[in-house]
Structure formats: structure tokens, C-alpha cells
Amino acid sequence: MEKKEIIINNKIYHLSLEFILGFFEGDGSVTIQLKSNPRHNTGKQVILIxxxxxxxxxxxxxKAISIYLDAGKVEIGRKIGEESNWTYRLRISTQKDLFNKLYPILRSQSMVLKKRNNDLNLFLEACKIVEDQKHTNLLGQRExxxxxxKLSSKLNLDSKISLPETxxxxxYEWVRGITDAEGNFNFSIYTRKDKTSSNLGIADPYNNYNKKEVIFRFSIxxxxSEITFLNKLTEFFECGNVHMDRKGGGVFTVNNRKELQSKIIPFFEKNELQTIKKHSFLCFKKALDICLKNKVLMDIHYQNLEELKNKTKGNRE
Structure with missing residues (x-):
């Protein structure tokens, strides 16, 4: 499927199938469910989502993705707090959309994340069972x-780790999509506890500015269980490293300013993000530019950095 420009509320979205697949791998899910329904011969209704x-x-x-796929509808997912904080979902669940639109697209695709590839294969098998009308008997429903x-949402970590690699x-498009779903552009300003300059390695009692340090971090x-994928990112971007976080998750991270300037920034300038994370990226880029252009940061620079930081507060990360 070709790349398309879709306009929603005066905003232009640049979409491709690869972008949507990457976005789905980060923020999507599939459901295979048998729900009690006495109106059906077997007493159960099959739900595929x-x-x-x-x-x-x-x-x-x-909404733009729904138009691109010509399938599904956008609806409220969860109502938590103010309306501006609600969660929405694009749901594709009718047999017409599943079998005529989605199934022909997905059956020729493979996912990058092994848990998503596992889920996709199971979902496609389930669609085939329903399409062949085998779901109308107890044997088909047992299948x-x-x-x-076997969906990944029902597997423990060890079972996910043992899933086959893809x-x-x-x-580029897939990475753009997964970043819009799972990426994080962050910079932090903190005060050092000693009087040693982080740049010169010596104490300078007359310089109060060296007490502060700015740390940049791009991460996914x-x-x-998806360490192989994270390692692929280091090869793709030709920078960064992979480590475990405090919660035991895997993290691809780029902290080095030169690598951010030469690898990460140019990539996302050329491959534009489509969510609010584009705003986070632009603030991140401006903050990095301030630090790279000024070897010694003055009060005005820190003020500018704080303003940029405040602009990203409340952004979805």
C-alpha cells in the first residue's frame, strides 16, 4: 500500500502501511474471545478485535489510520478524569472489515516484536476459522x-522470552511508527552536589553555573523478552546501547550528544512523527542545540531550557 496524506481537522497525516504496523506493535492489541450468548447454537459468540x-x-x-485502512471506527476507550485525558481506540471488529479489509493486508505481513508476531499469527488463524464457518460448532470454538x-497478554515473561524470533x-517507516508509540525524547536539568565542573574536571568557586548539568535521553x-529488537535499534541508528531498567524492562537509549545530533535528530527531521511526540522532539532538538552552541550555560540559557521543558509537560510519553 502506498504512502498517503490524510487531512483531519486541518492537520496533515503522512501514513504508510509500515508506519501503521510499527504504531500497532507499540500501542495495539488483538482479541480472540468467546462470550456467552444463549442466542447462538453453541451458547457462545465469537469476538475478534x-x-x-x-x-x-x-x-x-x-481517524486517519481508519481512513487509510478503510476499516474500523474510532471510539472512546476509557473515561478517566477530564475529557482531555480520555483514551480512544480504533477498533476493527465487524466481519466485513476483518475479512474484506484487514485480513488481506495482514496475512502477507510479519511483525518485528515476537510477541506481536505470535499474536498476529493466532489472530489470522482465528479469522480463517471464522471465515470458514468452523466457529459455529464446539470443535471450532475449542480451536x-x-x-x-496463547495470546501474549496471557503469557508469563518466561513464555514470552521463549517465543520464536521474527x-x-x-x-524507516516502521521505526517512525514504533517511536510514535513507544519513543521518549527527554532532557533533565539537575544540580550537582559538588563544586567540580563537569566540563573541566576542576573546582571553580567563582562559577555557579557548573553546578547544573543537562542530561539528554532518547529511548524506546x-x-x-524483546531484547533482540532493541539490539536491532542500535544497528539501525548506528548508535546507542541497550540496558535493563529498574522494573526489569529492556531499554534502548541514546545519551551521547554528538550521536543525538548526528544520528537521531536528522532521522526524525526527515521521518516526521505524527503524534504529540513531534512537539516533544522539537523541544528536545532546540534544547540540545542550546547546549551544543554554548560551552558554558548562563542563567538565560537555563531559563530557555526550563521553558522548553515546561512546554513538554503533559505530553504523552
């Missing part, structure tokens, strides 16, 4: 129950 979830601020992107039990290569987080 393909979903992508998003914060209210980016619900128009879900659906088995597939439902060996799927990364491309996944469960540690």
Missing part, C-alpha cells in the same frame, strides 16, 4: 479457545 489505543490528544491520528490462551528487518522501552 484488532485495536490501536491512543490518548485523546492524538485521536485524530486514529479458538486454544488460540486465545528476524524481521527494520525500515520494551519488555526484556
Amino acid at each position: 484488532f485495536e490501536i489505543h491512543q490518548h485523546a490528544i492524538d485521536k485524530d491520528l486514529l 479458538l479457545e486454544v488460540r486465545s490462551s 528476524f524481521q528487518s527494520l525500515n 522501552v520494551q519488555e526484556n
